[in-house]
Amino acid sequence: MRNKTVASGCIIFFFLLTTGNLNAMQAAKNNQLDPPPQQEELDKAFLRIIYVFDQQATKEDEKILITDTMALDIAQNWSVYYDWNKERRDSVAKVKDQKLIQTLKSVNVLKDPENEIFERFEAMHRKPEIMNDRKGEDARIFKNRSDNTTITIDKGPLTGAGKGIYLRLKEPIPPMDWQISEDTISIMGYLCYKATVPFRGRNYTAWFSPEIPINEGPWKLYGLPRAILSAKTEDGLFRFQAIGIEQIKDVPIRFPSDRDFEEAKTLKQVNDYRRSKLKDISLSYMDNGTMTILRKRNPVKYNDLELSE
Amino acid sequence: MMNVARRYLLISLLICSCFPSFAQQEIKGRVLDSQDRKPVVSATVTMHPVGSSSILAYTMTAEDGTFILKRNHLPDSVTVTVSAMTIERQSKTVKSDAKLVEFLVTEKTMELKEVVVKAPKIRQLGDTIHYDVASFMDETDRSIGDVLEKLPGVQVLSSGQILYQNKEISKFYIEGLDLLQGKYGLATQNVDASKVASVQILENHQPIKALKGMEIPENAAINLKLKQSAMGAFFATAQLGTGLPPILLSNEAVGMRFTRSQQNLLVYKGDNTGRDISKELTSYYDHFGSGPSNLLSVIAPAPPSIREQHYLFNDAHLVSLNDLRGIKKDLALTTNINFLHDKQKSSSFSRQDIYLTPSDTLQIAEEMDARLLKRELEGSVTLEGNTDNYFLNNKLNVRSSWNTHTGNIAGSEPVAQFLQLPSFHIENDFDYLRRNDSRRNRIKANVAYTTRRHSLDVSPVLFEELKNSGPLIRQDISFDRFNASASVSGHRDLQRFSFGHTAGASFLHYRMESGLLSGTAHTPVAADTLQNNASRTEAKLNFSPSFGYRPPSGLQLYFSFPLDYLFLNREDGIRQTRQKRGHLLVSPYLWFQYPFSTRLAIFSNISFSNHIGSVNEDYRGYILNTYRSMNRSDGLLSKNSRTWANLSFNYKNPFTTLFTSLRLFYNNTLRNMIYDVGYNGILSSSVAILHPHTSHDWGAVYSIGKSIDAINSEVRFSTGYDRNQSATLHQGIVSGYSSTGYSLSPGITTDIGRRMIIKYGASYRHSHTRIRDNEMAPVNYFTQDIALSLIPAKGFTLTASINHYYNNMIESSARSSWFGNLGARYRMKNADWMLDWTNIFNSRQFVTYSYSDISSYYSVYELRPAEVLLRVRFKIL
Numbered sequence A: 001m002r003n004k005t006v007a008s009g010c011i012i013f014f015f016l017l018t019t020g021n022l023n024a025m026q027a028a029k030n031n032q033l034d035p036p037p038q039q040e041e042l043d044k045a046f047l048r049i050i051y052v053f054d055q056q057a058t059k060e061d062e063k064i065l066i067t068d069t070m071a072l073d074i075a076q077n078w079s080v081y082y083d084w085n086k087e088r089r090d091s092v093a094k095v096k097d098q099k100l101i102q103t104l105k106s107v108n109v110l111k112d113p114e115n116e117i118f119e120r121f122e123a124m125h126r127k128p129e130i131m132n133d134r135k136g137e138d139a140r141i142f143k144n145r146s147d148n149t150t151i152t153i154d155k156g157p158l159t160g161a162g163k164g165i166y167l168r169l170k171e172p173i174p175p176m177d178w179q180i181s182e183d184t185i186s187i188m189g190y191l192c193y194k195a196t197v198p199f200r201g202r203n204y205t206a207w208f209s210p211e212i213p214i215n216e217g218p219w220k221l222y223g224l225p226r227a228i229l230s231a232k233t234e235d236g237l238f239r240f241q242a243i244g245i246e247q248i249k250d251v252p253i254r255f256p257s258d259r260d261f262e263e264a265k266t267l268k269q270v271n272d273y274r275r276s277k278l279k280d281i282s283l284s285y286m287d288n289g290t291m292t293i294l295r296k297r298n299p300v301k302y303n304d305l306e307l308s309e
Numbered sequence B: 001m002m003n004v005a006r007r008y009l010l011i012s013l014l015i016c017s018c019f020p021s022f023a024q025q026e027i028k029g030r031v032l033d034s035q036d037r038k039p040v041v042s043a044t045v046t047m048h049p050v051g052s053s054s055i056l057a058y059t060m061t062a063e064d065g066t067f068i069l070k071r072n073h074l075p076d077s078v079t080v081t082v083s084a085m086t087i088e089r090q091s092k093t094v095k096s097d098a099k100l101v102e103f104l105v106t107e108k109t110m111e112l113k114e115v116v117v118k119a120p121k122i123r124q125l126g127d128t129i130h131y132d133v134a135s136f137m138d139e140t141d142r143s144i145g146d147v148l149e150k151l152p153g154v155q156v157l158s159s160g161q162i163l164y165q166n167k168e169i170s171k172f173y174i175e176g177l178d179l180l181q182g183k184y185g186l187a188t189q190n191v192d193a194s195k196v197a198s199v200q201i202l203e204n205h206q207p208i209k210a211l212k213g214m215e216i217p218e219n220a221a222i223n224l225k226l227k228q229s230a231m232g233a234f235f236a237t238a239q240l241g242t243g244l245p246p247i248l249l250s251n252e253a254v255g256m257r258f259t260r261s262q263q264n265l266l267v268y269k270g271d272n273t274g275r276d277i278s279k280e281l282t283s284y285y286d287h288f289g290s291g292p293s294n295l296l297s298v299i300a301p302a303p304p305s306i307r308e309q310h311y312l313f314n315d316a317h318l319v320s321l322n323d324l325r326g327i328k329k330d331l332a333l334t335t336n337i338n339f340l341h342d343k344q345k346s347s348s349f350s351r352q353d354i355y356l357t358p359s360d361t362l363q364i365a366e367e368m369d370a371r372l373l374k375r376e377l378e379g380s381v382t383l384e385g386n387t388d389n390y391f392l393n394n395k396l397n398v399r400s401s402w403n404t405h406t407g408n409i410a411g412s413e414p415v416a417q418f419l420q421l422p423s424f425h426i427e428n429d430f431d432y433l434r435r436n437d438s439r440r441n442r443i444k445a446n447v448a449y450t451t452r453r454h455s456l457d458v459s460p461v462l463f464e465e466l467k468n469s470g471p472l473i474r475q476d477i478s479f480d481r482f483n484a485s486a487s488v489s490g491h492r493d494l495q496r497f498s499f500g501h502t503a504g505a506s507f508l509h510y511r512m513e514s515g516l517l518s519g520t521a522h523t524p525v526a527a528d529t530l531q532n533n534a535s536r537t538e539a540k541l542n543f544s545p546s547f548g549y550r551p552p553s554g555l556q557l558y559f560s561f562p563l564d565y566l567f568l569n570r571e572d573g574i575r576q577t578r579q580k581r582g583h584l585l586v587s588p589y590l591w592f593q594y595p596f597s598t599r600l601a602i603f604s605n606i607s608f609s610n611h612i613g614s615v616n617e618d619y620r621g622y623i624l625n626t627y628r629s630m631n632r633s634d635g636l637l638s639k640n641s642r643t644w645a646n647l648s649f650n651y652k653n654p655f656t657t658l659f660t661s662l663r664l665f666y667n668n669t670l671r672n673m674i675y676d677v678g679y680n681g682i683l684s685s686s687v688a689i690l691h692p693h694t695s696h697d698w699g700a701v702y703s704i705g706k707s708i709d710a711i712n713s714e715v716r717f718s719t720g721y722d723r724n725q726s727a728t729l730h731q732g733i734v735s736g737y738s739s740t741g742y743s744l745s746p747g748i749t750t751d752i753g754r755r756m757i758i759k760y761g762a763s764y765r766h767s768h769t770r771i772r773d774n775e776m777a778p779v780n781y782f783t784q785d786i787a788l789s790l791i792p793a794k795g796f797t798l799t800a801s802i803n804h805y806y807n808n809m810i811e812s813s814a815r816s817s818w819f820g821n822l823g824a825r826y827r828m829k830n831a832d833w834m835l836d837w838t839n840i841f842n843s844r845q846f847v848t849y850s851y852s853d854i855s856s857y858y859s860v861y862e863l864r865p866a867e868v869l870l871r872v873r874f875k876i877l
Helices: A009-017 A022-029 A086-103 A116-123 A267-279 B002-018 B144-148 B185-190 B277-281
Strands: A003-006 A041-059 A062-075 A078-083 A106-111 A140-144 A149-159 A163-172 A179-187 A190-199 A202-209 A227-233 A238-254 A260-263 A280-287 A290-297 B024-033 B044-049 B057-060 B066-072 B077-084 B087-095 B100-105 B122-125 B128-132 B154-156 B162-164 B171-174 B196-202 B221-226 B234-244 B248-258 B262-271 B316-328 B331-355 B361-386 B390-410 B415-436 B439-459 B473-493 B497-518 B532-549 B556-560 B563-572 B577-586 B589-595 B600-612 B623-626 B629-631 B639-653 B658-680 B683-708 B713-730 B733-752 B756-771 B779-793 B796-807 B816-827 B831-838 B845-852 B855-862 B867-875
Touching: A041 A078, A062 A238, A062 B122, A078 A238, A149 A267, A163 A267, A179 A202, A179 A227, A190 A227, B024 B044, B024 B077, B044 B066, B057 B066, B077 B100, B087 B100, B144 B154, B144 B185, B144 B196, B185 B262, B185 B277, B248 B867, B262 B277, B277 B316, B277 B331, B277 B361, B439 B623, B473 B532, B473 B623, B577 B600, B779 B845, B796 B845
Parallel strands: A106 A290, A163 A260, B024 B100, B171 B221, B629 B683, B658 B713
Antiparallel strands: A003 A106, A041 A062, A041 A238, A062 A078, A078 A140, A140 A149, A149 A163, A179 A190, A190 A202, A202 A227, A227 A238, A280 A290, B024 B066, B044 B057, B044 B077, B077 B087, B122 B128, B128 B196, B154 B162, B196 B221, B234 B248, B234 B867, B248 B262, B262 B316, B316 B331, B331 B361, B331 B855, B361 B390, B390 B415, B415 B439, B439 B473, B473 B497, B497 B532, B532 B556, B532 B563, B556 B589, B563 B577, B589 B600, B600 B639, B623 B629, B639 B658, B658 B683, B683 B713, B713 B733, B733 B756, B756 B779, B779 B796, B796 B816, B816 B831, B831 B867, B845 B855
8 A cells, every 4th residue: 555644735735726726725825815817808798598518427337417507608709608506616615625724734645546445444434525526517618709719718737836727728610510400499488490510529409599699509519690599419418408598787708817827739638638537536534634535436437528629 | 981992892702702603692791880880790690581480591790791691592582680689680581683782770789588597496416306495395384294295296195105206105215314114204294394405306216235227126215315404413392282172282292313324203292183193103115014904893984085184083192213323334223113092083974875786776874983092002123234235134023003993883773893903913024135246146034923813892783693692792803824934036137138036935824713702701602604713824935037138228127927836725623624725826027117318218017916815715604794794705715817017107307397207007807706795684794606707997197297487386287097897796696897087186386476375286086987887977076275375474374275075976965065274373483383273164074975886875974173273383402
């Protein structure tokens, strides 16, 4: 067994970071820290559509459905698609982490490829806290309709002493060449027409409403004359479904400013990192101010939304 | 200047775009602001056939407001529409060879129909559906049972049993633990809704972890997820209640504590206000068979199917002690002890018309009252270990009861009946399963012993044959039953297939003695025809192969073919006869489920089984079952075979909160014998004779539930159709009968603003009976319950409710009965005051009319008077 005990603030930082609350940690440790400079405003959103995003995954050979609630804020030229619940969830976690940091004395980091330590803890009735389980969607998709670029911003790896970065990928994605059909459906009381398109290895069926004259859609999808209210892949693995629509007033669209950016070169780079993030989970055990962290294989297996570039 | 430049640009664009393709036609244009003639950027431009909204082509305006629409083979004229979120939509119908279409648009922000998203009431994660309790709870709800009734997809029957999508739930957990072992009425009635964060439905729930994914049951389970603040602490509440007339009492003390490894629930209740607390001790898991039914009974008023609070004259006390503790990792010990003491009184006038022959109708009219005294004590200890690799469950259950039932028939010749029903039952059930990779082995064993000493006293005796021995007669029956069974099974799970076999043996020994005793001195009546001393021994060997198929498509198929060899030895000590026979019994069973999608699934099962008659057929001497009937069996052995098919469709959509299910069923039973009932006045006696006949029943049940947020309502509707057909034998004449019925029951709970809540439920049932090709008059039965609650101030609720019952067949009195109730509730910080005035119209009788096989029943049942009850409920801890 290879375990070592480290008791330094640096390591505490390092691991708490994986919970995705860099801001909280910094604020907790370093109260006089200035608020980070804000990124410039890209546009002002006037419309918000809320989607549920379902994806099928497998957990120990059982099919499970993972659901996120996503928001699409739409402005004249820009739009941003992000996890609508994440902010709320993160603020709850922030409070928890602040409490934790005050009581923390030391941290043990254990690699546990064979599940030995995990089983030993289980036998001792110790219940772990799952640290970096997938709690919502980290990636944000910015679309600039005026020059047909899509910018993906996702949490990237940690660099050095507790500093995280964002991976940023700029992709030129021209509006998709949708095939419109005469079929109609009603979503939230909006009449919708059907359109289909292949995109990055999957065939999409979307429903767009002539009543919302804006060329937008969830995730990277767009290119129809009207807003897409529902889209799903032909295989049924992924589905976006609008559940709410709200006219909002001048909500700024801007890139996040709490981490530095690293420009990703290819989509593969972003997706590979995303996959590796989901492969393992960290479990933490608290005992008298000592935190023990185990890294374990994630029992949930995800499908890739994009199969090709 | 700008305009000139742009026009040149346009012309040059026009020229350029002429070259690429001639097949494609195009329409160009531009969009300008009507005020300042500035180009409108990023507006969407669509081309439609004239008079249609379907889209032929579309594009966006460029930086300079220009657009080009391209399309092959255009009709002569088309409609071009310009729209954006910031401009007023404009359409123009143009010839398709139009060179340039110009739109001058005015600025206008579009108003969309907003759909505001709140936290979802229902969420689905994998096979678990979470209902957010706070979203379904209103001011009038107290216990979690009040909320369960409203959840779409969940139904709570009047018995207290919970169904999900028309199927009974298989387990009821609190924080993942089964503390109550089936008596979940204790939880639904006593756990405060405000302590529960969410109700989870675990679909296709497999309670044995080691069988997860191997054997997938059809039934769902419920888990209560408590709020963080309700975990770990011990809560105790008490209620004191008193009222008039005469003296009403409704008291209780409840203590509970829940964690994920230790749970307690302690309940004392005492009530004489007609609120049936004894229901809380009903077990809804059909784990322990109840054994043979009682042979003796008192002719007593049959309760009407109305709210029990109107007719139940009770005086009940119950104590329930439940404890669950983890004694080792994944090993829990559960102890449940329940005691019930209940005195119930009832009185009614009833008239039964038996249509014996086309010309002969027998009428039995009885004015009666009865008193039932229930004293029941039950205890069980369950040890359960449950991990991915093994499962162990050992349950020891002991039940004892000392019930008596007293009945009086009034009239010119009054009859007194007194029934004593002492009974004792002890049972141990053992189940052990171990899994190693793809193999699993299971051992089950069960040992049970029951003893009953029942006696029925009748005075005076009406049967001529018994009269000479005195006016008082007592029928004694005693029986003892011992049962032991064990089985071993092995399974092998391959990728898609699983194969298994179960082999087992069981042994049953049963002994029954009966005799008549006459006079106050209880002198035995010597006649052999009135005595029984029977014993039965059943030895059974069984073998059952099974096969499962689970392709990745989600289909689940399971087939088993149990084969039983039953050796039966029946002995009659009075008549010195002995019958030994072997029987081969088969009961093939096929089950499948297929999920068409995550929302829609189909389930079906088809089974066949044959059975040999039970011990109740072994008595050849007459037994006085009631004061007016005597029966014996002639030693015939009944054989019946049953075919059963069931098909259900379940649809659920947690997002739209729509839950609906349809179930179709068919059941066919072939019986080899029938009881011939002979009447001499109202006295009946019956003997069994060989007469093969078949009964069928089939039908459909449909239910749908949904939350409609636009009107703040939970809406539900269920409907059913059923038909059954069978035969009876009376006075030597075989009569076929059939009955057909359908029912409709809508229900709604609506919050009107924050000040008013309306609950409405109705049920309509139409049924008609055919006896020997004679159509009887149809019975239409209609009930409605409406409750209106006003909340003038926070914590203060006023409720008025009306129960209405209608039966079209009642001729002697009003066809409709109305009950009115008023209630007020005031919640203070630590106490909850409730004042109820029930049956304010003081209705004292309820009239029922119904059919059953070839009889019709008319009954007038005595009700509770208008009553006032004041209760205060407060926290102790």
